[in-house]
Structure formats: structure tokens, C-alpha cells
Amino acid sequence: xxxxxxxxxxxxxxxxxxxxxxxxxxxxxxxxxxxxxxxxxxxxxxxxxxxxxxxxxxxxxxxxxxxxxxxxxxxxxxxxxxxxxxxxxxxxxxxxxxxxxxxxxxxxxxxxxxxxxxxxxxxxxxxxxxxxxxxxxxxxxxxxxxxxxxxxxxxxxxxxxxxxxxxxxxxxxxxxxxxxxxxxxxxxxxxxxxxxxxxxxxxxxxxxxxxxxxxxxx
Amino acid sequence: xxxxxxxxxxxxxxxxxxxxxxxxxxxxxxxxxxxxxxxxxxxxxxxxxxxxxxxxxxxxxxxxxxxxxxxxxxxxxxxxxxxxxxxxxxxxxxxxxxxxxxxxxxxxxxxxxxxxxxxxxxxxxxxxxxxxxxxxxxxxxxxxxxxxxxxxxxxxxxxxxxxxxxxxxxxxxxxxxxxxxxxxxxxxxxxxxxxxxxxxxxxxxxxxxxxxxxxxxx
DNA sequence: CGGAGCGCTGTGAGCGTGCTGAGAACATCC
DNA sequence: GGATGTTCTCAGCACGCTCACAGCGCTCCG
Numbered sequence: 001x002x003x004x005x006x007x008x009x010x011x012x013x014x015x016x017x018x019x020x021x022x023x024x025x026x027x028x029x030x031x032x033x034x035x036x037x038x039x040x041x042x043x044x045x046x047x048x049x050x051x052x053x054x055x056x057x058x059x060x061x062x063x064x065x066x067x068x069x070x071x072x073x074x075x076x077x078x079x080x081x082x083x084x085x086x087x088x089x090x091x092x093x094x095x096x097x098x099x100x101x102x103x104x105x106x107x108x109x110x111x112x113x114x115x116x117x118x119x120x121x122x123x124x125x126x127x128x129x130x131x132x133x134x135x136x137x138x139x140x141x142x143x144x145x146x147x148x149x150x151x152x153x154x155x156x157x158x159x160x161x162x163x164x165x166x167x168x169x170x171x172x173x174x175x176x177x178x179x180x181x182x183x184x185x186x187x188x189x190x191x192x193x194x195x196x197x198x199x200x201x202x203x204x205x206x207x208x209x210x211x212x213x214x215x216x217x218x
Numbered sequence: 219x220x221x222x223x224x225x226x227x228x229x230x231x232x233x234x235x236x237x238x239x240x241x242x243x244x245x246x247x248x249x250x251x252x253x254x255x256x257x258x259x260x261x262x263x264x265x266x267x268x269x270x271x272x273x274x275x276x277x278x279x280x281x282x283x284x285x286x287x288x289x290x291x292x293x294x295x296x297x298x299x300x301x302x303x304x305x306x307x308x309x310x311x312x313x314x315x316x317x318x319x320x321x322x323x324x325x326x327x328x329x330x331x332x333x334x335x336x337x338x339x340x341x342x343x344x345x346x347x348x349x350x351x352x353x354x355x356x357x358x359x360x361x362x363x364x365x366x367x368x369x370x371x372x373x374x375x376x377x378x379x380x381x382x383x384x385x386x387x388x389x390x391x392x393x394x395x396x397x398x399x400x401x402x403x404x405x406x407x408x409x410x411x412x413x414x415x416x417x418x419x420x421x422x423x424x425x426x427x428x429x430x431x432x433x434x435x436x
Numbered sequence: 437c438g439g440a441g442c443g444c445t446g447t448g449a450g451c452g453t454g455c456t457g458a459g460a461a462c463a464t465c466c
Numbered sequence: 467g468g469a470t471g472t473t474c475t476c477a478g479c480a481c482g483c484t485c486a487c488a489g490c491g492c493t494c495c496g
Contacts, residue, residue, distance in 0.1 A: 095332075096332060097315070097332075114313075114314065114315075118314065136331055136334075136335065137328075137331060151471080151472060151473080152242050152472080152473095153472080153473065153474095154472095155242060156219070156242040156243075159219065159242075160219060163219075163334075166355075166356050167355040167356050167357075168355070168356060168357040173262075176220060176244070176262060177219060177220040177244060177262075177264065178244065179244065180239070180244045180245070185473095185474070185475090186474075186475060186476085188454090188474085188475075188476080189473080189474060189475085191453095191454060191455065191456090192455090192456085192473090192474075192475090193473090193474095194454095194455090195454095195455065195456070208453095208454070208455090209357055210369070210370060210453070210454075210482085210483080211369070211370030211452095211453075211483085212357055212370060212373075215356065215357070218356070369482085369483060369484085370483080370484095371483075371484070371485095403484095403485075403486090404485075404486060404487085406443090406444095406485085406486075406487085407484080407485060407486085409442095409443060409444060409445090410444085410445080410484090410485075410486090411484090411485095412443095412444090413443095413444060413445060426443070426444095428442070428443080428492095428493070428494085429442080
């Protein structure tokens with residue numbers, strides 16, 4: 001397992017490198033944002049430990065940049081800030097886990113193991129299907145770049161469909177996942193909302209598979 | 219997105235349920251360990267929020283049990299303990315993320331989003347036979363790369379045949395598995411549908427074994 | 437070579453499934 | 467209080483899937 005540590009405090013960087021090497025990882029260190037980004041792009045790392053406060057380029061921007069370039073290696077973010085919103089921001093911009101300094105080495109190791117166990121995240125922070133894109137964090141949907149306004153229910157339905165793009169999703173599955181269980185809603189609501197969605201996002205993208213369910217273009 | 223919250227403090231459980239529902243999730247709550255395990259097994263949830271200290275069965279044991287039963291839904295653990303080793307334990311026993319109480323609702327939400335983003339259900343393999351391929355998840359069939367559109371019954375028949383490619387499948391077997399058992403349908407329907415299928419996927423692939431049944435080219 | 441099964445296919449009736457518009461119940465905003 | 471928006475139910479409609487039936491062709495036997 002090959003890890004990249006991007007951290008400008010040399011003492012911390014060295015400590016991490018030594019500790020992780022003792023655990024059997026191969027570890028490289030970058031001291032600035034741009035260097036880290038470059039190495040992450042081409043180094044073939046299995047995971048990355050990334051400080052938020054970096055000279056040249058913040059950790060947030062590095063993750064965002066990597067994700068837009070379709071690099072999906074697991075990223076564990078480190079930050080001296082401890083405001084909760086920072087943590088939320090870090091995760092929403094594409095990091096996979098977040099630790100605030102000071103952190104315990106044992107926790108770091110456990111989290112890194114958990115990250116590697118999961119493997120590279122397959123899915124981008126923003127879901128796309130055809131010319132449709134959905135940003136779960138911002139709760140926004142746009143079609144061919146044009147923003148579409150959806151109601152809560154329409155949004156929940158579309159999100160579920162997009163997370164299963166290309167697969168056939170049955171009406172009962174949709175009832176279970178998009179509508180609250182226990183509610184005995186008429187199964188017809190699904191058809192009604194599919195109709196609403198089609199009106200807003202376009203008819204072609206959401207296909208009916210008669211007798212089986214619906215399929216969003218993969 | 220359908221979530222399961224396993225938490226015995228009813229006030230916290232209700233607060234979580236209400237908050238997450240406001241975000242558009244479908245949320246169920248279990249108040250004890252055994253109930254939570256049972257619901258996680260059969261509820262078809264997209265993710266799970268799991269308290270460590272539970273009456274009946276600890277959160278650790280629940281995760282471990284689920285993992286040994288090959289349930290891979292994302293698990294976010296909650297704990298009042300804050301010793302670092304607990305956190306490491308939680309992650310090592312199979313949870314995907316870990317929050318210590320008291321936690322901020324914003325962080326919980328961001329982490330839950332990150333978990334769902336990662337959640338990559340591995341698709342079942344695509345079935346192939348000759349130049350035919352069938353994708354069970356997408357309910358798609360193509361012949362030599364060209365998509366073929368099948369009705370529900372035709373699809374069910376072909377799927378059964380492909381799962382037994384190379385074997386001779388009798389008409390009564392097909393009646394039992396593709397048509398509802400017990401239905402007294404004329405045995406002739408099988409012949410009719412084999413005819414439809416041959417028209418769509420090609421005559422050569424589906425062979426008649428006179429007196430015994432049909433065989434799809436292996 | 438001829439007959440008896442067995443399998444194939446065209447036709448058409450019935451009805452299941454999904455789509456839509458109208459409207460009721462409810463919440464929210466001004 | 468009225469206007470607006472959201473969620474959901476209901477009923478009507480149309481398409482096309484499913485299946486029974488009947489007649490024909492093919493195959494395997496004596």
C-alpha cells in the first residue's frame with residue numbers, strides 16, 4: 001500500500017511517515033499544495049493524507065480538483081480548525097474522512113485502514129446521468145447546465161434513481177426507499193411522481209420497463 | 219434513501235428521525251440491539267446509524283454479525299465513550315464511520331452523505347451465452363452488441379434459460395419457474411413464448427430437444 | 437411410405453399495467 | 467384570509483402483453 005502525505009509542518013510530516021512506514025506502508029511526503037496535487041495525480045497512490053492548511057493550495061481545492069479530474073483515491077483530511085462546518089465542508093467537497101488536530105495516531109491508523117478496506121470511492125460527489133447532474137450536498141439538479149427546480153419528493157425520487165442509474169428499480173423498491181415505510185400510500189404515487197419528473201427533466205431519460213419498474217439512463 | 223437508526227435514548231432517536239426526514243430520507247428507528255439487527259437484515263436499508271451502547275446487544279456485535287452474514291450496508295457508529303481505542307475498535311470491527319457523543323447534527327449529516335456517496339453496491343455479473351448477454355440489474359438483453367427489447371414474460375423465460383445454459387430444461391420446469399406455479403396455464407404457452415424469443419434473439423441459439431425440452435447454447 | 441404425435445405459429449379476445457388530468461387535503465407565505 | 471405550492475387519491479383511458487385456440491408442418495416410428 002502506497003500512501004501520500006501532504007503536510008507542511010515538517011515535524012508532523014516526518015512523524016507520520018515514520019509511523020506509517022513502521023506499519024508496512026510505503027509513504028511519500030509533499031510539503032506544499034501544488035506539489036501534493038501533482039504527486040497525487042501521477043503517483044499511483046492507494047490513499048492520501050491531506051492537510052487543509054497548505055502553502056500554495058488549500059486541501060479543499062486539491063480534493064475538488066482531483067475529483068473533477070476523476071481521481072478517486074481515498075482522502076483523509078487533517079485540519080487544525082475544529083469548527084463543525086469545516087468538517088462538513090471537507091466531506092462535502094469530496095474527502096472521505098476527516099480528522100481534527102490534535103489527533104491520536106491510533107485513530108489515524110484505524111481510519112486509514114478503514115479507508116483502504118473500502119477501496120477507492122466509485123462515485124463522484126456530484127451524481128451524473130446523461131446530461132443530468134445532481135449535487136447531493138447542494139440539493140441541486142441541473143439538466144444540460146440549466147438548473148431545474150424540484151420539490152422534496154421529486155428530488156428524493158431522482159436521487160434514488162440516479163444512485164441506481166442504469167438499473168431497473170421496481171415501484172415497490174421506490175415506495176420503500178423514497179416514501180416512508182409503514183405509510184400505506186397507493187402505489188400509484190410512484191407513477192404520478194415519475195410523470196412530474198419526466199416533465200421537468202425530460203422524457204427520454206427515465207424509461208418505463210413494463211412489468212418491472214423504471215430505469216434512468218446509465 | 220432509506221435509513222435505519224438504532225438508538226435506545228428515545229429523545230435522541232426522535233430528534234435524529236425528524237431531522238433526517240426533513241432532509242428527505244425515509245427513516246425507521248429501532249430501540250434495542252436485537253430489533254436493530256433484525257431490521258438491518260431484512261429492511262433493505264441504504265445505511266444505518268448505530269449506537270454502541272444498546273440494551274440486549276452492543277453496536278459492535280451488531281456490525282460484526284451483519285458483516286459475517288455478508289450484509290455490507292454502510293454503518294455510522296455513535297458512542298458516548300470517547301477513548302480513542304473505542305473508536306479504533308469500532309472501525310476495525312466493520313463500521314464505516316464513527317462519531318462520539320455529543321456530536322453536531324451538521325457533521326452527522328455530512329458524514330452520512332459521504333457514506334452514501336461511497337456506497338457502491340456491486341452489481342451481479344452479466345450472464346452471457348453465445349453472442350447473447352443479459353444484465354439482470356439493468357434488465358437488458360443484447361445480441362451481438364445490439365439491444366433487444368423483450369416483454370416481461372419473454373425476459374423471465376430467457377433469464378431462466380440463460381441461468382441453465384447448456385442444460386436441457388423441460389417444459390414443466392419452465393412452467394413452474396417462469397409462470398406462476400399452480401396456475402393452470404395451457405402447456406402450450408411455453409411453445410408460444412419460445413417462438414417469440416427465437417424471433418427476437420435468433421433461431422439457432424435456442425434448440426428444441428424433442429420429447430425433453432429446450433436447450434440454450436452454452 | 438404413411439400415420440401419429442409433437443411442436444410451431446397466426447389470430448384475436450381480454451384485461452393488466454401505466455399515464456394523465458382533476459381535485460381534495462394540508463402547509464406556507466404574504 | 468386568500469394565494470400559492472406540495473402531496474396524494476381517484477377515475478378514465480389506451481396500449482400492448484398474455485394466453486387460448488386451432489390448424490399446419492415436421493419428425494420419428496413401424
